Amino acid sequence: MDLLQSRIVWEGKWRLRVDSFRLPDGRLYERGRIEHPGAVVLVPVVPGEAGPAVLMLRQYRVALDQTILELPAGTREPDEPWLVCAQRELREETGQRAETLTPLGEVWAAPGLSNERMALFLAEGLSDDPLPMDMDEEIAVEPWPLAELATMALDGRLDDAKSVAGILRAAHHLGL
Amino acid sequence: MDLLQSRIVWEGKWRLRVDSFRLPDGRLYERGRIEHPGAVVLVPVVPGEAGPAVLMLRQYRVALDQTILELPAGTREPDEPWLVCAQRELREETGQRAETLTPLGEVWAAPGLSNERMALFLAEGLSDDPLPMDMDEEIAVEPWPLAELATMALDGRLDDAKSVAGILRAAHHLGL
Numbered sequence: 001m002d003l004l005q006s007r008i009v010w011e012g013k014w015r016l017r018v019d020s021f022r023l024p025d026g027r028l029y030e031r032g033r034i035e036h037p038g039a040v041v042l043v044p045v046v047p048g049e050a051g052p053a054v055l056m057l058r059q060y061r062v063a064l065d066q067t068i069l070e071l072p073a074g075t076r077e078p079d080e081p082w083l084v085c086a087q088r089e090l091r092e093e094t095g096q097r098a099e100t101l102t103p104l105g106e107v108w109a110a111p112g113l114s115n116e117r118m119a120l121f122l123a124e125g126l127s128d129d130p131l132p133m134d135m136d137e138e139i140a141v142e143p144w145p146l147a148e149l150a151t152m153a154l155d156g157r158l159d160d161a162k163s164v165a166g167i168l169r170a171a172h173h174l175g176l
Numbered sequence: 177m178d179l180l181q182s183r184i185v186w187e188g189k190w191r192l193r194v195d196s197f198r199l200p201d202g203r204l205y206e207r208g209r210i211e212h213p214g215a216v217v218l219v220p221v222v223p224g225e226a227g228p229a230v231l232m233l234r235q236y237r238v239a240l241d242q243t244i245l246e247l248p249a250g251t252r253e254p255d256e257p258w259l260v261c262a263q264r265e266l267r268e269e270t271g272q273r274a275e276t277l278t279p280l281g282e283v284w285a286a287p288g289l290s291n292e293r294m295a296l297f298l299a300e301g302l303s304d305d306p307l308p309m310d311m312d313e314e315i316a317v318e319p320w321p322l323a324e325l326a327t328m329a330l331d332g333r334l335d336d337a338k339s340v341a342g343i344l345r346a347a348h349h350l351g352l
Contacts, residue, residue: 009185009192010192010206010208012194012206012207013208014208014289016185016186016208018186018188019238030188031188031238032186032188032189032190034210034289039288061287061288062195062207063210063287063288063289063290063291068284070287104332105333105335106335107335108240108244108337109285109286109337110286110290110292110337111237111240111244111246111336112239113190113210113239113290114239114286114289115239115240116286118337154344154345154348155281155348156279156345157281159282159283160283160284160287161284161294161337161340162337164283164340164341164344165329165337168329168330168340168344169330172330
């Protein structure tokens with residue numbers, strides 16, 4: 001396939017690049033891919049009577065037109081250091097600051113169409129320190145037992161890919 | 177925020193919709209979201225001497241400009257039944273047909289920007305039955321021990337979100 005053109009079709013928090021090709025049989029073919037600055041995913045853990053609990057979000061997602069249960073997460077600003085981004089998103093979405101942020105590895109969100117890299121962090125030692133939310137966010141914070149979330153990640157009741165990865169890595173890290 | 181316009185900016189295997197808003201202070205604001213037909217993710221398991229092995233892919237991803245280790249997966253055709261899609265993608269990417277496909281739940285791939293729903297399946301009872309690959313795929317099939325993949329999913333060496341979810345759900349389902 002010969003690449004004829006590569007152009008940015010739209011740009012916002014991320015951008016869409018479209019590559020155009022000439023196929024061997026002469027037809028034209030377009031392939032889109034998202035250029036994304038990356039994102040952080042937080043697993044904010046608080047001690048609980050029956051083991052650690054996680055501050056989950058019940059969040060309305062415009063792209064889905066529904067409300068889902070997921071870990072706090074957010075898009076990195078261009079050139080923003082990952083740990084700075086992690087602390088900022090945690091404060092915006094849960095109103096908490098973390099004393100320690102422990103890396104839980106990274107994941108590609110959707111490598112078939114996007115270069116979005118997600119960096120996962122265990123957030124511990126939380127204390128009140130809120131920042132204003134993004135204007136288009138509708139969020140409620142819900143503490144859930146980590147052990148129950150791990151079961152839900154495995155049986156399918158937790159159905160957000162980054163949250164499945166974050167919860168199971170956190171449970172493993174904490175020896176659950 | 178008042179919605180001024182909602183338009184399709186590009187369409188290929190999936191499409192980009194952009195909503196335009198007028199903010200309370202008068203400024204314009206655009207938000208992009210991907211409308212996606214959904215995808216399947218396969219965990220193709222074969223018996224091995226040291227426990228079950230999984231047919232993983234070593235695949236070049238244009239969006240990342242790199243080769244990653246991941247589970248076989250693929251985009252659903254519009255209106256294609258999920259099980260038909262699962263069998264087709266398995267045959268295209270691994271050359272194998274499955275006697276049984278067991279649902280392992282679903283996950284949202286990237287709900288902040290896309291409505292892509294991924295349906296995960298355990299594929300067992302494999303036999304040779306290849307289909308031609310998509311023209312733009314560069315794939316090598318590699319069998320890996322499931323127990324090792326589960327460890328890699330937890331410690332971060334496996335770094336593709338759908339694959340982390342699929343491997344850990346399959347290991348749980350098979351009692352590993």
